[in-house]
Amino acid sequence: MLRINPRNSSALDHKGVCQYKLKEFETSLSVLRTCIDVDPDNLDALVVLGHTYYDRKLYDAVAEWYRKAYDRVVREAFLCYALAWMYDQPGETSNALAFY
Numbered sequence: 001m002l003r004i005n006p007r008n009s010s011a012l013d014h015k016g017v018c019q020y021k022l023k024e025f026e027t028s029l030s031v032l033r034t035c036i037d038v039d040p041d042n043l044d045a046l047v048v049l050g051h052t053y054y055d056r057k058l059y060d061a062v063a064e065w066y067r068k069a070y071d072r073v074v075r076e077a078f079l080c081y082a083l084a085w086m087y088d089q090p091g092e093t094s095n096a097l098a099f100y
Helices: 009-021 025-038 043-055 059-071 077-088 093-097
Strands: none
Touching (some): 009 025, 009 043, 025 043, 043 059, 059 077, 077 093
């Protein structure tokens, strides 16, 4: 599909997720960022970007991408807990409370 249309957000999302599962994090990040450039509301790509940064222990970036997913009305328990934890770790307890 990407050979026909290199900006197909669904194909980019699926490719980025596959690369994440294979632990090819740099490639996954690149593909998923391209997906978000094409479709800023692609929730799966937003969440998997957060997962990828989490696996790389880049917690500021995790909070950024999870927050973008959360702001697009994805109120999953996982995202709430993850955002609360991300804010609570550096001592931003008042920000964390909103997500617990």
